[in-house]
Amino acid sequence: MKIDDKKRVLREMVLHRRFEERCYQAYIERKIGGFLHLYPGQEACCNGVMEAARPGHDYVITGYRDHVHAIKCGADPKEVMAELYGKETGSSKGRGGSMHIFDAAHHFMGGYALVGGPFPLAAGIAKAIQLKGGDEIAICFLGDAANNQGVFHETLNMAALWKLPVLFVCENNLYGIGTSIERSTAVVHQHKRVAAYNIPADECDGQDIDIVYEHARKAVDHVRSGNGPFFLELMTYRYRGHSMSDARSYRSREEEEVWKQRDPILMLRDRLITAGALTMAEFEALEKETDAYIENEVIKFAEESPEPRVEELEKYVFADRETQLPWLTGKAA
Amino acid sequence: MANIMYWEAIQRAHDEEMARDPMVICMGEDIGVAGGTYKATKGLYEKYGPLRVMDTPISEGGFTGLGIGASFLGVRPIIEIMSVNFAWLAMDQMFNSAAKVRYMSGGQLTAPCVFRSAGGAAHQLGAQHSARMEKVFMGIAGLRVVTASNPKQAYGLLKSAIRCDDPVFINEHELMYNMKGEVPDGEYFHPLEGSDIARAGTDVTLLGYNISVHWCLKAAEILDKQYGISAEVVDLYSLSPLDRAGIKKSVSKTHRAVIAEEDEAPVGVGSEVIAIINEECFFELDAAPVRVHSALVPQPYNHTLEKAAIPDHEDVVKAVLKLFGKA
Numbered sequence: 001m002k003i004d005d006k007k008r009v010l011r012e013m014v015l016h017r018r019f020e021e022r023c024y025q026a027y028i029e030r031k032i033g034g035f036l037h038l039y040p041g042q043e044a045c046c047n048g049v050m051e052a053a054r055p056g057h058d059y060v061i062t063g064y065r066d067h068v069h070a071i072k073c074g075a076d077p078k079e080v081m082a083e084l085y086g087k088e089t090g091s092s093k094g095r096g097g098s099m100h101i102f103d104a105a106h107h108f109m110g111g112y113a114l115v116g117g118p119f120p121l122a123a124g125i126a127k128a129i130q131l132k133g134g135d136e137i138a139i140c141f142l143g144d145a146a147n148n149q150g151v152f153h154e155t156l157n158m159a160a161l162w163k164l165p166v167l168f169v170c171e172n173n174l175y176g177i178g179t180s181i182e183r184s185t186a187v188v189h190q191h192k193r194v195a196a197y198n199i200p201a202d203e204c205d206g207q208d209i210d211i212v213y214e215h216a217r218k219a220v221d222h223v224r225s226g227n228g229p230f231f232l233e234l235m236t237y238r239y240r241g242h243s244m245s246d247a248r249s250y251r252s253r254e255e256e257e258v259w260k261q262r263d264p265i266l267m268l269r270d271r272l273i274t275a276g277a278l279t280m281a282e283f284e285a286l287e288k289e290t291d292a293y294i295e296n297e298v299i300k301f302a303e304e305s306p307e308p309r310v311e312e313l314e315k316y317v318f319a320d321r322e323t324q325l326p327w328l329t330g331k332a333a
Numbered sequence: 334m335a336n337i338m339y340w341e342a343i344q345r346a347h348d349e350e351m352a353r354d355p356m357v358i359c360m361g362e363d364i365g366v367a368g369g370t371y372k373a374t375k376g377l378y379e380k381y382g383p384l385r386v387m388d389t390p391i392s393e394g395g396f397t398g399l400g401i402g403a404s405f406l407g408v409r410p411i412i413e414i415m416s417v418n419f420a421w422l423a424m425d426q427m428f429n430s431a432a433k434v435r436y437m438s439g440g441q442l443t444a445p446c447v448f449r450s451a452g453g454a455a456h457q458l459g460a461q462h463s464a465r466m467e468k469v470f471m472g473i474a475g476l477r478v479v480t481a482s483n484p485k486q487a488y489g490l491l492k493s494a495i496r497c498d499d500p501v502f503i504n505e506h507e508l509m510y511n512m513k514g515e516v517p518d519g520e521y522f523h524p525l526e527g528s529d530i531a532r533a534g535t536d537v538t539l540l541g542y543n544i545s546v547h548w549c550l551k552a553a554e555i556l557d558k559q560y561g562i563s564a565e566v567v568d569l570y571s572l573s574p575l576d577r578a579g580i581k582k583s584v585s586k587t588h589r590a591v592i593a594e595e596d597e598a599p600v601g602v603g604s605e606v607i608a609i610i611n612e613e614c615f616f617e618l619d620a621a622p623v624r625v626h627s628a629l630v631p632q633p634y635n636h637t638l639e640k641a642a643i644p645d646h647e648d649v650v651k652a653v654l655k656l657f658g659k660a
């Protein structure tokens with residue numbers, strides 16, 4: 001990555017971190033309801049991969065920990081926050097919530113709440129790309145524990161069989177809710193599991209964005225060049241609990257501290273400072289600026305936006321009826 | 334009698350049965366070390382160890398099938414599916430293996446499993462985490478379906494389900510785990526079939542199960558105090574088989590029926606109950622039976638829309654008043 005790109009990515013990652021921390025706050029204040037899964041600690045994964053790919057062009061799909069992936073693809077943070085507030089201006093019109101952020105215009109194909117659900121959807125998106133002959137690729141970001149769903153294996157087989165342009169990114173944060181990977185999975189290193197399908201795979205540090213970027217570039221190139229699927233495993237860590245009601249009793253504070261020593265944002269910051277491209281004062285100003293933006297624009301927009309109208313409870317269940325009449329009535333011309 | 338919470342009642346049933354019979358095991362996601370999402374298996378891992386209290390991978394189809402397979406050889410697994418929304422992934426094994434094996438083996442094999450799962454709309458959990466799916470389970474031959482409206486039932490139904498040689502699906506509700514109620518101090522086995530009269534009355538029968546029993550009870554109180562209508566509340570804790578005789582008895586007495594469910598109407602518990610009323614006591618009716626149910630939408634996230642989609646006791650009151658021509 002060029003220095004200017006790194007500076008831009010640092011700015012984005014700070015936004016991603018502060019956005020999530022602000023969500024935490026809003027949840028405590030009961031502005032956000034339901035389940036809320038936050039991303040701090042894992043920022044280098046999404047950012048490193050998407051810097052190597054083409055955000056807004058390549059199709060991205062993920063699970064319920066989806067805010068940052070959506071924003072990285074181009075979703076407006078204001079609309080994502082409005083969605084969390086359940087507002088009509090939200091990215092899913094207040095109907096979806098935290099686990100279901102969608103932004104089709106930016107090729108962000110959504111967050112899904114069932115573990116493993118996106119695997120075959122990603123392969124299907126890749127199938128469509130193949131049929132249409134575009135140069136996009138499909139990128140599926142999921143956790144480590146999702147690989148224990150049978151559909152993981154079914155999807156890998158089909159993706160390899162049909163050489164689908166799909167990149168599977170496994171964000172291995174070592175836990176699925178409160179169960180550590182050693183206690184749920186016979187093989188800790190997930191990339192080893194795909195060898196059986198003849199899918200090339202790679203694993204790297206998911207905390208260092210430069211490393212993620214380098215590995216992701218090869219992975220993306222492989223897929224975009226028509227060689228079929230690729231599996232990239234990123235070793236990472238989520239700082240907060242799985243969702244909001246999680247006291248993290250299944251892991252030690254010491255373990256968390258070890259990971260926080262290798263914080264993706266601070267590592268990039270320090271690297272840029274060492275390179276003379278950034279000063280500490282600039283970084284601190286950036287954090288302040290980001291907080292101000294979130295408060296004055298993002299939160300303000302969410303707060304001031306209108307609620308969906310109860311009369312429109314049934315909107316979006318089906319296609320607009322008028323547009324479907326020929327088929328609904330059998331009176332096609 | 335101990336006054337305990339719904340989750341404690343379930344935990345106690347597990348504990349007693351596991352202490353009694355080494356073949357009783359339990360399995361599910363985060364049920365062991367973490368003690369269960371709703372604490373229903375709290376302390377069991379420490380007491381019975383990892384061989385009998387199994388933290389499973391996120392492999393619903395896999396571990397459900399594994400539990401069913403173990404039950405062929407006499408193990409009695411209590412399989413927790415963290416949320417009923419995830420049960421779709423396990424249904425192939427529940428329906429095609431557990432429910433049918435006795436029949437298709439001519440009685441040679443049987444699958445004495447208990448499946449427990451939490452469903453229902455909690456608070457703003459959205460489209461993929463708010464399903465009520467009783468209706469899916471109750472349409473399967475070979476599978477029993479029960480659902481408790483209070484801690485006593487939760488305890489006694491689970492005890493009976495573990496002992497029963499048929500596969501039993503137990504439907505729980507995310508909002509009810511902390512509800513308190515009296516549970517007998519001694520061992521108690523609730524019948525898996527039948528229904529309970531939760532409140533006796535003479536003018537109208539309100540039929541509910543699980544959470545909707547509470548809407549019915551609240552509605553009955555309002556109807557009595559404010560409108561002088563005496564409502565009988567029937568608790569359909571067994572959804573499969575439904576208690577034809579119990580439904581007939583109450584409706585033949587009151588001549589009016591309202592069925593309340595949190596689920597959407599089509600192909601639901603209400604449709605089935607009304608079919609039974611038609612078959613059993615059509616000529617006893619003074620008015621057409623009425624259903625109270627959810628709007629037919631995927632559950633919205635927005636709080637106001639969610640509330641609009643889900644019925645409550647006020648909808649039950651309204652339905653009754655309409656039956657009596659008072660609204």
Ligand SMILES: Cc1ncc(C[n+]2csc(CCOP(=O)(O)OP(=O)(O)O)c2C)c(N)n1
Nearest residue numbers: 113114115143144145146175176177391419
């Ligand atoms: C089919 C299904 N089973 C169980 C759950 C409950 N659940 C939600 S997230 C989760 C853990 C997933 O862990 P992982 O795939 O590693 O992703 P992470 O949350 O660590 O990012 C579980 C068990 C679910 N949502 N869907």
Ligand SMILES: [Mg+2]
Nearest residue numbers: 143144175176
């Ligand atoms: Mg994980």
